[in-house]
Amino acid sequence: MEKGKPGRKRKLAQLSEDDYKQISLWAGDGLNESQIATLLNVNISTITREKKRNEQFAHAIKKGRYKAVQLVANKVFQNAMDGKETSAIFFLKNRDPDNWADRQEINYNLDLKNVLTDARSRIIEHRPAPAPALSKRAQSLSENAQGEQASEGVNE
Numbered sequence: 001m002e003k004g005k006p007g008r009k010r011k012l013a014q015l016s017e018d019d020y021k022q023i024s025l026w027a028g029d030g031l032n033e034s035q036i037a038t039l040l041n042v043n044i045s046t047i048t049r050e051k052k053r054n055e056q057f058a059h060a061i062k063k064g065r066y067k068a069v070q071l072v073a074n075k076v077f078q079n080a081m082d083g084k085e086t087s088a089i090f091f092l093k094n095r096d097p098d099n100w101a102d103r104q105e106i107n108y109n110l111d112l113k114n115v116l117t118d119a120r121s122r123i124i125e126h127r128p129a130p131a132p133a134l135s136k137r138a139q140s141l142s143e144n145a146q147g148e149q150a151s152e153g154v155n156e
Contacts, residue, residue: 011041012042012046012050012054012057015054015057023061023064024060024061024063024067026039026064027060027061027063027065028064028065028068029064033061034047036061077091080092
């Protein structure tokens with residue numbers, strides 16, 4: 001009996017061209033790597049490791065995904081051309097985001113130098129910032145409260 005190399009055997013080392021085609025089909029059908037691992041009866045870590053080791057394996061998965069994306073993109077484009085508004089909007093937002101984005105990006109330049117200089121001078125001079133103007137209602141309430149405090153001082 002002939003003995004092989006010691007250690008664990010690589011489960012995906014002996015893949016045939018048909019195996020690579022099947023893996024590509026699975027990826028193209030939308031299966032994720034975890035699902036492909038289950039179908040190959042291996043752990044997800046084996047898939048990750050094999051993609052790094054085996055360029056043909058990684059290419060089979062990428063090729064399947066690319067074909068699926070291409071089919072969906074073609075369908076979205078066809079739906080957009082057929083007048084289906086949702087597909088048209090989706091297509092335009094993804095192909096021309098500068099003109100069709102939901103959010104517009106606005107850049108502001110804010111010079112904080114003057115704000116910080118003013119704050120620093122108030123701190124150094126111990127000068128409080130000017131109080132904001134009170135509304136007439138707030139002024140009236142403040143005057144009433146001051147008047148009540150003054151009258152309480154007289155009664156004591």
